[in-house]
């Protein structure tokens with residue numbers, strides 16, 4: 001009998017039903033399908049229904065991952081959620097999800113503020129926690145409902161984002177997807193370049209700030225974020241490959257954070273990867289923050305893009321700046 005190993009045993013994703021096209025955005029702000037497509041590769045994104053909140057998206061992805069794993073909610077020992085668009089400010093979205101799922105009174109944690117890098121960081125933490133104690137099963141969710149918390153009149157940001165959730169269940173099995181290597185880093189000197197600054201102790205909410213719409217404002221220097229994203233996702237990818245003595249050509253698939261098709265192409269070029277090695281779904285879903293990598297992972301697997309034995313690299317970059325990469329063996 002093959003020995004049990006710790007790893008990912010279930011994958012799930014969820015996207016809201018409503019599809020919003022670039023043409024629809026052109027009715028709200030001064031933009032065009034041509035501009036959005038040529039600058040970002042995005043054609044459509046999903047928008048949560050008015051009665052959907054973060055926990056609804058998270059629940060749908062979590063249930064899909066549990067079903068894929070052949071496990072029930074009672075089997076979960078911990079829940080970790082990466083999100084920058086939480087259900088409420090306090091308590092964490094994990095608490096809402098624990099109750100919604102009907103899970104046991106297990107610990108939950110939110111990883112907030114690391115933007116689009118959140119899920120890969122949460123996966124690393126979840127894997128380490130699972131390896132600490134035999135039999136521990138951990139749900140890791142990346143979820144974002146960005147369209148609710150952005151300024152629909154700011155064309156420089158609103159056209160980029162979409163709503164989604166993705167999840168994995170970590171546990172033990174003889175076919176579990178192993179985590180071979182991880183890396184992560186932070187450059188806090190650039191914290192203001194991609195940020196939501198209002199609502200904390202530095203700039204508490206006031207009537208005036210609410211009237212200005214500061215709570216919906218995303219500080220954003222697109223060009224600088226672009227450059228850093230290419231550099232850091234490339235660097236993190238090389239680091240995990242080096243850790244295990246592998247090369248880019250050994251990778252069956254790379255699942256990069258889906259922020260911009262041009263960023264993905266630049267990473268592929270810098271690592272010497274072919275188009276076939278890159279998983280891209282940005283055309284359909286836009287940038288879904290910390291949901292982007294787990295959603296793409298679940299879709300790539302469901303579409304048969306990943307086979308047993310494959311090496312798959314996840315790489316992500318987000319506010320902070322934070323970046324991370326993980327190398328998986330299926």
Ligand SMILES: CC(C)(COP(=O)(O)OP(=O)(O)OC[C@H]1O[C@@H](n2cnc3c(N)ncnc32)[C@H](O)[C@@H]1OP(=O)(O)O)[C@@H](O)C(=O)NCCC(=O)NCCS
Pocket residue numbers: 030031032035036039040116155156157159160194221222223225226259260287317318
């Ligand atoms: C945002 C991004 C697509 C912009 O692409 P870009 O080629 O760098 O475009 P620029 O910032 O140079 O802007 C070019 C012009 O388009 C305009 N523009 C911005 N958004 C626009 C829109 N939705 N429609 C039409 N024009 C737009 C700008 O105002 C600017 O006009 P100007 O030259 O008259 O000032 C790109 O920088 C990017 O993808 N950055 C990183 C992605 C990211 O940060 N995602 C979020 C977090 S991970």
